[in-house]
Amino acid sequence: MKTNGAVIVQVREQIAERLRLDIISGALAPNQKITEEALAQRFGVSRGRIRDVLLELSKEGLIVNRANRGSTVNNVPSTDLQALMIKLRLAIETFAIRQAIRARPTQLLDDLTAAFKDLSERLEAGDFAEVTHADIAFHRVIVMAAGGEDLVNLWQPIVLRMRMNYKRISTPKQAIAEHKKILDAIRKADASAAVAALEANIR
Missing domain, CATH: 1.10.10.10 (Winged helix-like DNA-binding domain superfamily/Winged helix DNA-binding domain)
Incomplete structure (x- = not known):
């Protein structure tokens, strides 16, 4: 059963x-x-x-x-609502990065490296739906490492709503570079650099 x-x-x-x-x-x-x-x-x-x-x-x-x-x-968020969601998402993920770097959970770097590899492959393949899925998965690794399902449940509705029909102009090369900066900063346990890289990515 x-x-x-x-x-x-x-x-x-x-x-x-x-x-x-x-x-x-x-x-x-x-x-x-x-x-x-x-x-x-x-x-x-x-x-x-x-x-x-x-x-x-x-x-x-x-x-x-x-x-x-x-x-x-649901309808696509208005410009004002989208701006608010970006602020909320940044607040949650900034908190998550600082918490994750402080705690250094064993699987964080392995999981984040794997998620980055998958995202890079999807970006190079040019499949928008799969890129979106892989991008969310990359950021979810950080949020999960910092606060588990409780924090993910707070974060996920904001991210999904933000991404409705979302097409920020960004080349695959640029997007890969943005996420690599986040990964490299977390690998070095440099919270300030990781947050700066995050702010450059979420906009």
Whole structure:
């Protein structure tokens, strides 16, 4: 029974992750209506399982559920809201960098190096949806190392909402260099340099 439960959770998370990518890449457009029936057919699962996924995504700010009106993709944040989200994200990740460097958890550098390698490969391949996923994963390593799931749960809705249809002009070479500066500064335990590199990257 536990095995079945684990499989159900895994399938739900796979569907949720696919929909996150669709939303933040713009494949599912802002304000687009989505239905349990259509998603159940797409993924070959029950409407109940889709309902659970949509509830999860609504908590992350990607989906809006309205009584008697169904579910729609949330709108792109306004300029003012985007600016606020950048400040909030910077505050959380600055805190995370300082905490992580102070604590120096064993897996931090290995996990961050692996995430950087994956991000670099995605950038060079030019797949926007996968780049977005890999970029979030890189920063998530730092946040997780600093505060575990509690801090990630505070940070993730802000990041996902920020990234909706987000296309900051940045060449793959520039993006790789920005993340390498963050990684190198953390490797050297230089919090000031790491925060400066972070501020150059998140804008």
